[in-house]
Amino acid sequence: MNHPLQPDQAGSLKHFLTIEGLKREILVSILDTAEPMTEVTDRSIKKIPLLRGKTVVNLFFEPSTRTRTTFELAAKRLSADVLNIAVDTSATIKGESLLDMLRNLEAMHVDMFVVRHPQSGAAHFIAQHVAPHISIINAGDGRHAHPTQAMLDVFTIRRHKPDFGALRIAIIGDILHSRVARSQIHALNTLLTGEVRVIAPKTLLPVDVESLGVKVFYNLRAGLKGVDVVIMLRLQHERMQAGRLPSEHEYYHRYGLTRDRLQLAKPDALVMHPGPVNRGVEISSSVADGSQSVILEQVSHGIAIRMAVMSMALDRTRAAS
Amino acid sequence: MTITTEYDITTALENLAQSLTIRLSSKQTPAIIGIHTGGVWVAEYLKQRLSGKIPLGTLDISFYRDDFSRVGINPEVRPSQIPFDIDDRHIILVDDVLYTGRTIRAALNEIFDYGRPASILLAVLIERDGRQLPITADCVGDRIALREDEQIKLSGPSPLNLEVVKLS
Numbered sequence: 359m360n361h362p363l364q365p366d367q368a369g370s371l372k373h374f375l376t377i378e379g380l381k382r383e384i385l386v387s388i389l390d391t392a393e394p395m396t397e398v399t400d401r402s403i404k405k406i407p408l409l410r411g412k413t414v415v416n417l418f419f420e421p422s423t424r425t426r427t428t429f430e431l432a433a434k435r436l437s438a439d440v441l442n443i444a445v446d447t448s449a450t451i452k453g454e455s456l457l458d459m460l461r462n463l464e465a466m467h468v469d470m471f472v473v474r475h476p477q478s479g480a481a482h483f484i485a486q487h488v489a490p491h492i493s494i495i496n497a498g499d500g501r502h503a504h505p506t507q508a509m510l511d512v513f514t515i516r517r518h519k520p521d522f523g524a525l526r527i528a529i530i531g532d533i534l535h536s537r538v539a540r541s542q543i544h545a546l547n548t549l550l551t552g553e554v555r556v557i558a559p560k561t562l563l564p565v566d567v568e569s570l571g572v573k574v575f576y577n578l579r580a581g582l583k584g585v586d587v588v589i590m591l592r593l594q595h596e597r598m599q600a601g602r603l604p605s606e607h608e609y610y611h612r613y614g615l616t617r618d619r620l621q622l623a624k625p626d627a628l629v630m631h632p633g634p635v636n637r638g639v640e641i642s643s644s645v646a647d648g649s650q651s652v653i654l655e656q657v658s659h660g661i662a663i664r665m666a667v668m669s670m671a672l673d674r675t676r677a678a679s
Numbered sequence: 680m681t682i683t684t685e686y687d688i689t690t691a692l693e694n695l696a697q698s699l700t701i702r703l704s705s706k707q708t709p710a711i712i713g714i715h716t717g718g719v720w721v722a723e724y725l726k727q728r729l730s731g732k733i734p735l736g737t738l739d740i741s742f743y744r745d746d747f748s749r750v751g752i753n754p755e756v757r758p759s760q761i762p763f764d765i766d767d768r769h770i771i772l773v774d775d776v777l778y779t780g781r782t783i784r785a786a787l788n789e790i791f792d793y794g795r796p797a798s799i800l801l802a803v804l805i806e807r808d809g810r811q812l813p814i815t816a817d818c819v820g821d822r823i824a825l826r827e828d829e830q831i832k833l834s835g836p837s838p839l840n841l842e843v844v845k846l847s
Contacts, residue, residue: 390755394757397758398742
């Protein structure tokens, strides 16, 4: 058992902390529930009453625009009330004061915390200590996991190419520091993807990366050959300072996705990126804005996926599928 | 053990179509909305019967049910599809069976999230007793009196079949 906290005894999704260890059926039911949620956006009143009267707290210990706003929109479209709390990242949050904060919020009778934290394991820690009626959704913890991002990515892939068994998918960039990549790899393998590749310089790969169930390529051209989906990762500037890469220019030269290189993939290959995009660092503008790019679709799907996860987590009646 | 009794719905469908035709004669811009799943089948029949030109939409009211906290999410929710503008339209809302009225309450709420219709008219194939809300159908195919342990089951879309199922 990796994370016994996630599904409750009945097998329904109480917390959503990581994809690792979740059954394929749960992932598929998240994707299926998100499907009708996409249609809510087309209405004149973009709201459904599923979580009316529930209170969702966005608890962000790390700055984020896209993830926080899509969680907020998702909760609002489900008719929940939303409280945004950005905890000053410069202030040290000691274990004790974090728990104090939780107790205080619990006393306000909230129903869900959406947690982003720079430390791996923070969402699990909160889930272990929170009152039993509260659900925790991990919105990114350190290098560990970003499960809703991975779900919106596989949702986007499924809408274009539903047969995962037939797909070759390449994840390119800083795998070592990426919670997104880790969650994507778990999701893709759980959904029985034909082949998951990672393409990166050695300095940006975890030592035991093969154990995640991926094929490793150090050369971009070799790795791109014949893939159906290309997932680019954001290159964090601070990695350069840590001496893991010579320069942004050098990185683009060897690992940047350009139009020429994209032609090595299948002609209908999808180009994805979790955002925000560093144009001219990991991807060229012409590819990011090109006809194969589904980057903006990923953003809209993020709302539907988060609506699905939130309503499933607050649905305490559903039995395991 | 369940005992099922077949019921001939040809007459009920015909009654419903006729009663709707009369009500519709004065409406300028009608549109039909069927409630998943049985209501959509009946709506499709009515569309063909009345005039193929009337636009047809479908509603899945799962997100609007009043018992979410008791029964949870329906794992097989389908997207609602309203391929026309609701504003200022005369809507014919179609369901297979009118029972407690809760489904219709949810459907009315959902329709208003798409826009402000000129009017809504409720057409049901079968009306049975057991209403829990002040909701009445405008056009009815047939009325069936059922006992507590009896249920109506519609299967379709073609052929449309109706059975009275007795749970014993």
